[in-house]
Amino acid sequence: MRSVIKQFLLFLDKAYESNGNLSRASRSLAPPGYSYHGISDFDVGQRGYGQYNFTERFVTSEVFKRLKDLGYLKLRYPKDNMLGVRFEPWHIKVHNRA
Secondary structure (H helix, E strand, O other): OOOHHHHHHHHHHHHHHOOOOHHHHOOOOOOOOOOHHHOOOEEOOOOOOHHHHHOHHHHHOHHHHHHHHHOOEEEOOOOOOOOOOOOOOOEEEEOOOO
């Protein structure tokens, strides 16, 4: 899980990169107190995949394929999600198949 303080620092960095445009910053990083990382979600990656872990290319990784095949993978931010957040195949939530 990610603390509110950590989320605050990440969001400040993203806002800075977005020239102070908080709306643009929030499309790829939730403001502090609004991140699902604080309650359940987590980011995954494949060792040796480097920067591609945080791009759409991650869906071609063995880690992504395995999680999907096991039936535990549910994307928080699929393509064209209603929240307007960019597609993040590395940001997952685990759900119960039952």
